[in-house]
Amino acid sequence: MTSAETRRALRADAPSGGMASVLKNGRFLALWLSQLATQVGGNMVLFALTILVYRLTFNPATGQGSSTSVSLLLLAFLVPAVIFSAVAGVYVDRIDRRLILIVTNVLRAAAFLGMFVVAEYLGGTERLVGIYLLTILVATLTTFFGPAEAAMIPIVVNRAELLSANGLFTFTLQASFALGFAVLGPLFVTLFDVDMVLFIVAGLYLVAGLLCWRLPAHHPRDEEHLMRGPIGKTERAVAGIFGQLREGLSYIRKDAGIFWALTYLAITASLIGVLGVLGPDFAIKALGLREQDFVVVVLPIGAGLVIGILALNVYGKFIPRRRVIEGGMLAMAAALAALSLAGPISGLLQRADRAITPIDLGPLVSLLAVVVVLALILGFAYAWVAVPAQTQLQEELPADVRGRVFGVLNMLVSVASFLPIVIVGPVADLIGTPAVIMGSAVFVALTGLASLLKAPSTGRAEVGPTLRQGPVDPVSVATSIGSSVDLSGAPDRPLTAE
Template identity: 35%
Template sequence: MMQPSNLNTNFLPSPNCNSIHRCKDSSARQSPDISYVYQVSQENTTSSSGSQVDRGVSGSIPRHNSQDIIEDSTATTSVDNEPEELGFLPVLKNRNFLALWSGQVFSQLADKVYLVLMIAIISSRFQASNQSISGWVSAIMMAFTIPAVLFGSVAGVFVDRWSKKAVLVVTNLLRGGLVLAIPVLLWMTQDWNAVGSLPTGFAILLALSFLVSTLTQFFAPAEQAAIPLIVERRHLLSANSLYTTTMMALVVVGFAVGEPLLAIADAVTMQFGSEIGKELVVGGSYAIAGCLLMLLKTGEKERRFEQESPHVWQDLRDGFQYLGKNHRIRTALIQLVILFSIFAALAVLAVRMAEVIPGLKSSQFGFLLAAGGVGIAAGATLLGQYGQRFAAIQLSLYGSMGIAGCLIGLAIFTENLLLVLLLITLLGGFASLVAIPMQTAIQKETSPEMRGKIFGLQNNVINIALTLPLALAGVAETFIGLQAVFLSLAAAAIAGGILTWYICRTET
């Protein structure tokens, strides 16, 4: 689809236009013919400009009149004559991004500790003394996965129609309320008969997990769509780097401190004769995130749609057609799917690696995965500081080649603990060179009125893609061996990098 005429949408700079300073004059000469109007918030940008948005695929994308205004910082192409600030500093000066970022910290911390909470409740209430907990935990994980597959794309359609701020606030407050309701619901149903073969209390946990995950499907695309609304286009790479660094840090922190944190909370509430500390920590984190996000100002104006029910399936078709027309978004999405598939397979293969490495047990595979998280966080930090100097396609190609090299190294040095830890750490760093520029490219290239649909489709496709490696990696390792699987993943990484480079070079 044709992009707004006054937007510099190329995430691969052309030889004659390497920076926004050199392109601004030519882009500013375009005269706006407005069908959508994007008004730039003075809090986030220093100038504003009208933009023309393509009328959509066969006229099927919802149209608004000129009174429907969305403030969007990505519409800005002109910049001050002052030297441009790079790195994290200009992003951290943005009060709206700080509100979104702080909300992300509490929300994602609650997401990570939620599973620890479920395991704690299961082990204390439902697991028999001689019974494995794996079956109980697998059921909870299934309750989380199903909404991602069913509602990921549909949620994005509604996010486009609703206020991003409202979605972020309401989903966090509702998730907090559901978690805080767990002790009450378990107490009320403790004497109820089993639902089929399941204890009633566990059936309630499954239902609540399903609802929490469903709300998360709305929260995720709204969060991604809000970032380009509050961050200037030239700072999106730094914002996404900080976002990714925080996410990976919370993965490590959440799983590492989750159990002792919940134990301390229970010990505190026990002094008052109650054991609701665990639920207060998780539910309270969601609630705090919702309150912090109330401070967010996305600059969205009220959008007046015709009084009709949402055309969900038509909007989904619009999203797929938009992907079909925009090769850069589609290519970036393919790269992300390949990357997440590799990491999903690595999560399964890490168990086998821990089993064959001398001095490690299979239950200690988390140390190997933590090394990857450290690498991603380190790579994202460096990328946020210095990544603006490079084209996104260069970073993606270098990252793909680096990932392939690390996977080949893992195939060779499978039983050497120090080299395996080093290679997985490097693999995480190279992965950040692919994930962050590609996510930034999707944000830059997607028109504001299509972001919810595209990010919803992205979450849905990635969640579906993750299930295949999780199911097939272990089987493939059994039949063809660990080394052969790593080499196959390396080939996939190389193919993804070359495909992205080729498509973007031929279209630029």
């Protein structure tokens, strides 16, 4: 039976319906549980490694770790996506996707076990270098895993279930960031420390690899077996990569809507990365907490993100998508600016409380309370930018090239998003974290104003039948934060840390 016949048979056998129905599909359930394990585990690792790198570079004389070193960690997650995304999109179309999913999960589990050994038995600079190198390996494997995962969805579900399946994957991607990075990561680091988190996550990836055994094999088309010699492989790889790069650039030049969608995605991805770099220092210096306690900022962002997505489902269909995005951009800018001034704002509110109100509102106007509220607003605004922008990008690209073009577009988004991360660490070490956050707010505000003046109008902003484009959160920009996604039939994503 050919791969096309296999796909048709699987679709014919699968039940139609909503979310409950699609979860009764055993093969899809295995794929979704694999995604859940890798996304949650990847975000846990991102949090744990951020804390580990900050601790390894902590200087008692200055009372802080190196934000520059944390920037390098995030770059280790992101750079492979820039280099390998286009290549991954090509090879995912040529190799059995089930095999790719199994092998990349097992190899990433081995890499996390390697990190456990490095963190446990090496010291000083050797430990830091080992962490960076293994992180690069994990991120490289993720650029191949992401597209294969997304491309497997239309193979294991029928067309009637595709929207429900994509919606579940999108929600899982976003929720896994909140669960892994903001809840389980901090909890496990506090209870077991970083080393044990790496060991636990390695187990999650092994489980994901076992789950992928249940998926159907999906071999390339017969013509893709031709010219398998070294020369043929080289010619096709080189021609395919550069051809797809030209195709992606051509789409961007010709379609202003795609250009602006990429701009929005790059900004949201880079902002999460920037906050990840600055988080430990912000927790220590601005909030007087431990470095791992910057979860008090991350968790409300995750909660705001979920609330924002739910609000989009209800109200997005009544508002033009472009206005939703631009409103979200300006709200993000305002929240960031206020976050950089959280200390003075809290002090002002406390003085007003003492002077005006007859009751003590101290806990409600404390610095911690102000930061939590601003982070909640930031997460809500983030959802109103990232989700409509992803939907626009996925809707406007032709389905027959979506997977490969997403590989190129993901590379371009990664390039645009990691540049700020390169800069903010060293700059924060020089001028301080609040000043960098304020600078980010100004940049986001200017981009939002430029969009108001120049961006083309788009459709409504409901979350709707969205597919899923990679990484919008740190690991999605990192782990996956590094792969591209096409949930409708072409290669995949993403990240999401994995």
